[in-house]
Amino acid sequence: MRRLRSTLAATAVAAAALLVGAPTVAAAPAAPAAPDTVDMGDVFGPFVLDTFRDGRIAPPEQWRPRHPVTDPWFQAPPVADLAPGTLLKARPATVQVYGVQPAHVRGYQLMYVTTDFDGSRVVSTGILMIPEDGTAPQDRKLIGYSEANDSLGPGCMPSAQWTGTDQDDPSLFSALGPVAQMFGNGWAVMMSDTANDGDPAPNGFSIGQFSGAATLDGLRAAIALPEAEFERDVPIGIYGIAGGGVAAGFAAEKQASYAPELDVVGTVLQAMVIDSATFERKADGGIGAGFVFANSLGYAARYPEIDLDRELTPLGKQVADLFNRTCQQTYLLMPFMPLSALYTHGRPADNPAFARAYAENRMGQQAPKAPVLITSCRDDFLVPYSDVENLIAAYRAGGTDVTVEPSHCGVTDVLTDPYRVGTEMLGMQNVDWFVGKFEETTR
Template identity: 30%
Template sequence: MPTRTTRRAGRLTVALALTLAACTLSAAPADGDPRPHTANAAAALPPDDFYVPPASLPEGRPGDVIRSRKVDPGTPTPRALADTWQVMYRSTDALGRPHAVTATVLVPKGGTPATRPIVGWGPGTQGPAFRCTPSRMIAKGALYEQWVINAMLKEGYAVAVPDYEGYRPGPRTTYMVGKSLGPALIDAVRAAQRLPAAGLSADAPVAFRGYSQGGGAALWAGEFQADYAPELDLKGIVAGGVPGNLMEVALPLNGRPGSGFLFYALIGLDHAYPELKFRDVLNDAGRAVVADLETGGCALEMINKYGNKPLSAYVTRSPLVDAPWVARYTENTLGTENTPGATPKIKVPVFQYHATQDALVEPNQADALHKVYCAQGVPLTWKTYDTTGRPPISDHLRPIQAANAEAMTYLADRFANRPATPDC
């Protein structure tokens, strides 16, 4: 007889699967994409040497294209809407070192590419395994956010989608490390502009957009842009479900449905910062989990297999209060680069939104972030979406669908140079 815990896990799995399918298929009759796109669809993806970085990076600047290839996305709508390339490009890691990142560039068919705005879309959590790589998900037709990309393509926007750092055979992804996410998203846009076949303009108006991990990437890109990529004509940022303060996001996850995401974040920080030595505090079970996740773990596996398990099951002692860890997650906290009254790092209008009840990304820390930005003078619009009564995990995913119309209007207004109406 199934236990109460087993029944709860089963309901949670079904709720997530249905929510992912609903997000992807909400416009299915119009889009012509009748298949649910989940991370499990990646299981059949073969090895691919395209993702192996060169032994020595070629000389160049962040955003320079190292290699590219034309691809056909795995579902009919993006195939019909856009010409699509996978690219490998130079970027900058969390320690300021040059490295290679991959991405997908989608350019609407027809018209003049040089006149198209560009949206850098930060994908949400896919998982640590190579098979979960966002560009591979797009190629397979398994990216659960593909419907959002399709909506932007329909509006005539080119879209650049980074894979973030470390997606390659033998992956070393730096999940939730903002100092890596921001440059990866910025440089995906630069790579799209520098890809000759795409025909996009170096002077194109640009926006950053994303949800969850991708919402964090969008705001990190915004904080980096003025110093790191001042040549970009950045018009605005749309960021939802933002994990701005890693510690405040991590603590409520421990032993709860999203505990697999906490464990993955620790893996990501460890990959970005070698001095953390996560392996030194892992027990046998923890080492087995890391190997399992990096071999085959995508988002659903992190929930199905590792939800509701405490960190103490995998470590001999918690690393969360160790000084090196504190230093690294503190420097990867959004909004800490400024003091009130200083010139804000983000100089363009921002639309930030969040669920009122969010089992994955603690809503109070997002509310605190928007208030910090307001105090710094960022022209920000803040909105919450009531998810009271929704199952865990699906409450986190709901706003990406609920906010899409407003997000699209916000982008259109920024690209049309209409004045923003911040509500700080």
């Protein structure tokens, strides 16, 4: 009971820090942590506390920023003849989360060229955030952070979230702890939208062949930004959890051949969908049914052979229309809905129209060159752990140095150590692994 009270207190402290500032945190006791569990002090370190102390509450006129769809900055120029990673435009952006504008963090919204799954040139946007902590340019590290974001609609991606839009998105909340840890280490964070977030067309977030390239090209664009002052060979870590784990995983797999000039020291992957077919068969009709349906719609957004007018039931068309216009929190409103109620031919995993899309975007087709840490939970009720084991085996067979440290998410874990489960579900235990990898590059 004492540990539970401490856990709840720590959670309340974290929330208070986000809303009213750091002095509350400094005065409150942190929850005791197991030796291998992230401590609140690792998150709310001196730099992060200073960002709150010296930050401000956003003025009312900035509480509802302009939506990307109506913002002319998001209008993309022709890019067919430009190289992937080309920085098209950039602008300073005020970082704003839950109405708080933290101090000492520079933000830039970027638009850049990337490669679609079919090899064509397309545009993606993203946000680069740099802690102003006195770190010299030659000592700066860079993280390519792929959020747990499965949104189909526009205005739902990191460049909007971290500037005050889509503030109720769970992927924003889930990133706060790890990003705070990264800022505390002096690392810059680049988040690709893996889309042009101002494009009203549905986002093909499921397509790892695209999101992996967009993640790597976002890092290229960040390095090309003069104001960021990155060294050309800046050490890079790639981090992805849940939906972002697909983008990060494909980025890791593609990096050696697609962006060999990037000095990637390692990649962290957790809770990612490795194979959409097995994911569907396990999670169809369960509590995450909305996300299962959205995952299939992400493929339909880009693969021309998937004709939703033909494939969807009347109910499926109504739900798809809603999902394609909104952010992922909408999916939470549709638990336990079977795919058979939404698709005329049953599960997409058993439908030839989806076969190419699912096969081309199954993880494990290439082995990453840089080391990989995989921390998916054995008790995940959405993604089969056998898929994780198969991915580990495929990577190791290809020569990848893979570390496996499963996170805790089982019922017993939740009842006996909810603090640990909470921090690990957010991926906060993974950040320290990068510390060691970055240290290896400076020896």
